[in-house]
Amino acid sequence: xxxxxxxxxxxxxxxxxxxxxxxxxxxxxxxxxxxxxxxxxxxxxxxxxxxxxxxxxxxxxxxxxxxxxxxxxxxxxxxxxxxxxxxxxxxxxxxxxxxxxxxxxxxxxxxxxxxxxxxxxxxxxxxxxxxxxxxxxxxxxxxxxxxxxxxxxxxxxxxxxxxxxxxxxxxxxxxxxxxxxxxxxxxxxxxxxxxxxxxxxxxxxxxxxxxxxxxxxxxxxxxxxxxxxxxxxxxxxxxxxxxxxxxxxxxxxxxxxxxxxxxxxxxxxxxxxxxxxxxxxxxxxxxxxxxxxxxxxxxxxxxxxxxxxxxxxxxxxxxxxxxxxxxxxxxx
Amino acid sequence: xxxxxxxxxxxxxxxxxxxxxxxxxxxxxxxxxxxxxxxxxxxxxxxxxxxxxxxxxxxxxxxxxxxxxxxxxxxxxxxxxxxxxxxxxx
Numbered sequence: 348x349x350x351x352x353x354x355x356x357x358x359x360x361x362x363x364x365x366x367x368x369x370x371x372x373x374x375x376x377x378x379x380x381x382x383x384x385x386x387x388x389x390x391x392x393x394x395x396x397x398x399x400x401x402x403x404x405x406x407x408x409x410x411x412x413x414x415x416x417x418x419x420x421x422x423x424x425x426x427x428x429x430x431x432x433x434x435x436x437x438x439x440x441x442x443x444x445x446x447x448x449x450x451x452x453x454x455x456x457x458x459x460x461x462x463x464x465x466x467x468x469x470x471x472x473x474x475x476x477x478x479x480x481x482x483x484x485x486x487x488x489x490x491x492x493x494x495x496x497x498x499x500x501x502x503x504x505x506x507x508x509x510x511x512x513x514x515x516x517x518x519x520x521x522x523x524x525x526x527x528x529x530x531x532x533x534x535x536x537x538x539x540x541x542x543x544x545x546x547x548x549x550x551x552x553x554x555x556x557x558x559x560x561x562x563x564x565x566x567x568x569x570x571x572x573x574x575x576x577x578x579x580x581x582x583x584x585x586x587x588x589x590x591x592x593x594x595x596x597x598x599x600x601x602x603x604x605x606x607x608x609x610x611x612x613x614x615x616x617x618x619x620x621x622x623x624x625x626x627x628x629x630x631x632x633x634x635x636x637x638x639x640x641x642x643x644x645x646x647x648x649x650x651x652x653x654x655x656x657x658x659x660x661x662x663x664x665x666x667x668x669x670x671x672x673x674x675x676x677x678x679x
Numbered sequence: 680x681x682x683x684x685x686x687x688x689x690x691x692x693x694x695x696x697x698x699x700x701x702x703x704x705x706x707x708x709x710x711x712x713x714x715x716x717x718x719x720x721x722x723x724x725x726x727x728x729x730x731x732x733x734x735x736x737x738x739x740x741x742x743x744x745x746x747x748x749x750x751x752x753x754x755x756x757x758x759x760x761x762x763x764x765x766x767x768x769x
Binding site: 378 | 695714738
C-alpha cells in the first residue's frame, strides 16, 4: 500500500482585526506591536465630563497645544508592548544584579579615591530625586496624552525612571555599607545645597506643567537628554580616570537605557513635528523657552564635577541635544 | 534559471520583519507562500541587510539570528556583520 502525502493550503480569510486592517491596508500582516497598541484609545461615548475638569472631555485633544490627525501614528521604534518590554528589562535587571553582586562581594567601591567618592555622593545620589520626578512626569503624560502608542510607551518610561532611581539609591547604599544616612544626606543636599536648587526648581516646575506635549519635550528630551549624558557619560568617563571603573558597572543600565529611550523620544518628536507646521513651531518654542533653564540647572552641577572644564563639557552635551533635535526636523 | 538563488524561511511572527526586509531590498525578489514557509527567489543576487531588518524589528539584530528561522537556501554565501549575500558567483 502506498501513502500519498498531500499538503492542503488554507488561505486565512482575515489576517488581523478590522481596525488594524483599516490603518495598515489590506493583505498586510501586522506586527504584534501594532496589534497591541493601535485602536485602544477611547474616542467617543464619554457620557460625563470629569468633575475635576468640567470644561473638557475625559480624553480631550485640547489638553495639549500639539495636535495629530491620528495619535496612533506616534509609534515606538523599539516596538515595546508589555511583553517585549518586560522581557528586555528582565534580562537587563539580571545582568545589573550580577554587577551589583560582583562589586559588593569584592568591596570594589572602596578602591575609589575619597575625593571622588564624595563627588559621587554629592552629584549622583541626589539624582534619585530627579529620576523620581521623571517617574511622576511620565505618569502624568501617560494619564493625559492621547493614543496608546504614546501613553503605553510613557508608562514604561515611567517605570524605567523608577528603576533608575532605585539603582542610584543602591549605589549610595553600597558606598556606605547600607547606612541609610547616605539617602538622608542626599535628600538634604537636594533640599538645601545651593548647587542643587536650580535643578530642584526646574523639576518642581516640570511637575506642574499641564500641557502633556510640553512636559514630554521638557522631561524626556531636554532634561533626560542633558542630565544623563552629563552624569552617566561625561562624569563617568572622568571617574574611570580616577579608579572608578567600577562605577561604570553599576550604571550600565542607565547608559543602555538612555541610548534606547533616545531612539523612541527622537522618533516621537520627529513624527509630531512632521505632522504640521503648527506642531513644529510649538515644539521649537517650547525648546527655546526651556533650554536656557535646563542649561542653568546643569551649570552648577557641571562646575562642581568638572571644575575648569565645565563650560566645555556642558557645551558638548547641549550640542549633542541640538543635533538630535535637528535630526528630528526642528530648528532653533 | 541557473543563476537563480533562493532562501526559505519559516512563516512566523519572528521572521516577518526579515522577509519584509528581503523583499524590499531586492527588487527582483519573488515571494511565494506555502503553508508554514515563505520562499523567496531572486535572479542573480539576493542581499539580506542587517540595518533593514533592525529598522523593521525595532531592536539590534545579529545576522546569525537568521538561522533560527531559516529552512533552506540556494546559492553561495558571502557574509559579514552587515550583509548576508546569496549568489552563484565565486
